[in-house]
Amino acid sequence: MAMRLLSPSTPPPHFPSPGTKPPASAAAALPSSSSSYFSLRLRRARAAAAAGAAAAGGPERDGGRFEGETMGGAFDRGLAEIAKKVPLFEPATDGELAAAAGERPLPINLELWLYRVKVHTRKFEFPEAEKLLDKCISFWPEDGRPYVALGKLYSKQSRYDKARAVYERGCQATQGENPYIWQCWAVLESKGGNIRRARELFDAATVADAKHIAAWHGWAILEIKQGNVKKARNLLGKALKYCGGNEYIYQTLALLEAKAERFEQARTLFQQATQSNPKSCASWLAWAQVEMRAGNNTMARKLFEKAVQASPKNRFSWHVWALFEANEGNIDRARKLLKIGHAVNPRDPVILQSLALLEYNYSSANVARVLFRKASQIDPRHQPVWIAWGWMEWKEGNARTARALYQRALSVNSTNECAARCLQAWGVLEQRAGNYTAARRLLRSSLSINSQSEVTWMTWAALEEEQGDPVRAEEIRNLYFQQRIEVVDDASWVMGFLDIIDPALDSVKKLLNLDQPSGPVKQDTVKSTTESNLPTTRSSADESSESSATGGTSGFSSNDADNSSSEAAETPGSDFDLDGFIKKRLGLDPSELDAVLEGSDPRGVVSQRRNRRLPRKPLPLLPVP
Known part of the structure; x- marks a missing residue:
């Protein structure tokens, strides 16, 4: 069918569209650039179709007539006429043609450019990302996302003055109705120590959108850092009023209750947080550490298990759990958890650092040096x-x-x-x-x-x-x-x-x-x-x-190193199958954890799960009509 729709070797005459033909003066008034552009594409398409037909022997029959004319039925004849007039499709990439012509590209190009900005940022290609974001702002000045991305890009490069200028320009372009720009600007001022200005910007964000939960939560965190707990509670209450239940709001309120040693109220709030989002690893971890402070270690261990089940590749869940087990004297289990954390997060130097300190206390300084060297190569x-x-x-x-x-x-x-x-x-x-x-x-x-x-x-x-x-x-x-x-x-x-x-991780060491x-x-x-x-x-x-490097520690201590090294890896009283879990969810063999640790290359480490990933099933072929 596709071969029968090609145009003949001789280009057919141009058929005018239905309706009254415009006068010559009106036709001359049309934009010359767009008309010449489409006529050029039409001529190229017809020439290519004619050359293809000639090379294939040509679909011409009966003295140069188009083959569609010999087909019976008005439907086929109509398709042949359409094929004469419609040029071949030649897509333009990234809206460059529209941009060159001074027109706004399609909205899909904004999404593509923002995605490319993320890719460039991950590769530390900041100039390329900045050019794309400037391009996005020039074509879509009313969209707040390019301003937010560009401000964060400048902040990563410690160009804070430019970040402030971008946020201010974004607020003006969006007429102050975009809460995300206000909130990012407030966070920038908060990190810079300008607390009064940060409060004003958080207030502006909540005025722009009372349902912007990040602004309420960020403002409450700012007040907690300043010691205004009463003000923080008020802000968190307004967040629940305007935005409804949210895991971060419940979690923050629970931590405030735990600080006041009202553990029952804290547990109730943690339950609401985990019900709002059962996959929130942060809520499970925070709850586990509150139970640790309350002395309920059995409950804390179960919550750590919930945390790794909610997010199996979260580096903090494995790390904090390992530190908890080390504090309880389960050195072998702590070592195993750290090795699992390294296997699923091979680019994290903190896990290797903790493992090096553990090996220094219970193995040898040479083993620790190897691990320290790997960690420093991963992130110098x-x-x-x-x-x-x-x-x-x-x-x-x-x-x-x-x-x-x-x-x-x-x-x-x-x-x-x-x-x-x-x-x-x-x-x-x-x-x-x-x-x-x-x-x-x-x-x-x-x-x-x-x-x-x-x-x-x-x-x-x-x-x-x-x-x-x-x-x-x-x-x-x-x-x-x-x-x-x-x-x-x-x-x-x-x-x-x-x-x-x-x-x-600076905070984790305080929590434990x-x-x-x-x-x-x-x-x-x-x-x-x-x-x-x-x-x-x-x-x-x-x-x-202190008489030695490991004397007197309550976590990675060596008070009874010989006994702790002979402990079983599995903790008594826990029905959680750790080996089965990492096999099923992470594709890791427990017997190969040491090999993964020794064989990992800090300069080009690849996740073991990626190597073990099963090949994708081919998509079923659709029947050709």
Whole structure:
């Protein structure tokens, strides 16, 4: 049928469309560019069809007549006439022709360009992404998505002034009716410390759309960070009023109740959160850690199982569960959970870091070095890996190597929270080496970044006492307590849980040590095993009592290492089949976890599940009429 619809070798005359023929003056007034463009495509299509027909022997019969004329029936003759007039379809890509002609491309091009922006951003191709977003804004200035994407792109490059300008331009272009732009702008100001401006922008977002749940929740988080818990509760209540039930709102309210040790109310709110979204791994994890704080470890373990079932590839579920098991003394199970987490998240350096610390305490420093090296190759800009590695080398007596690793961590960023921990750990190293002047200078630098660090203040006080100046040590302690009194309502515990939503492992280490005192006496806790808090907390004022790298820990401790190494991998009292679960849901063989860990290439690691994925079934062929 397709061959019979080709035009003859001689192009047929142009048939005018039905209706009155426009006058010559009107035809001359038509845009020359569009008419010449379509006539050119028509001539090319007819020429190509004629050449094809001639090459195939030609469908001409009866003295050059089109074959459709010999067919019986008015239907076939009508198709032949249509084939003479309709050119072949030649699609233009990405709306480039429309853009070149000054016309707005089809809306589908906006979706395609925004998707390409995501791809470029993942590949760190920021200039290409910026060009596409500028193109989107020029053709669709009323759409808020390009402004949001461009603002976030500038924020990733620390070009905050340009991000503010983009958000302001977007609010003007959308006449202030897009809550997403207001909310992103508010988050940017909140991160920059401009709290008053952030409140105004969050307020504008809720005015633009009272049902914008992210604005209410972000505003409540801001108030919790500022210690205004009453204001945060009011905002969360308005969110429930205008937006209905939401997992994040319920979760935040539950954490506020847990902070006040009203665990029954917290459980009720967690149940509502998990009912709103049973696949929310953050809600299950937060609930599990609240049960840990309440001392209900059996319930906490079941909730961790729910978390991994809700999101099997979530790195935080495997990581936090492993830390919980290590805190309970189940070292083999913790090691296994960390290996599973690495198998499903081979690009995550934090899991390898915790595994390295676990192996250092229960295996050998050489095994830990291999894991630290892999983690640093996966993400060279992840500061906690360098800090934890430096702490281990210092414990092994390699002070020179430790200094080099600390310096490498500071070369990544010297002004953030990780830099404060690194400076504190480095100060303790210099204190033990007898370089007291350098130690004081490093501790002061750490406090200039984070003045709320109790460990750093107490370490400095212990240094002064060691130098025979108890009056100065008491002054330092008083300064710390005065700063703590100025905080109206320290919400670090609440925000530790909430940060799991926008996950930061910095908070996880706090969560696993909630039920222990925060003073300098007990510093070797489970939080020492996550990220960089291990070197900072163990290097406290009471560090003189430590005789080895693993002494005194309550999580990855070596008090009974021989007994813990012989424990069974499966925890008694749990009916959760971990091996069967990872086989069915993740395609992992439990017996090959060690091989996956040893054989993973940090520079080109590929998920094992991707290699084991079954081939797709071919689509059934439709019958040809």
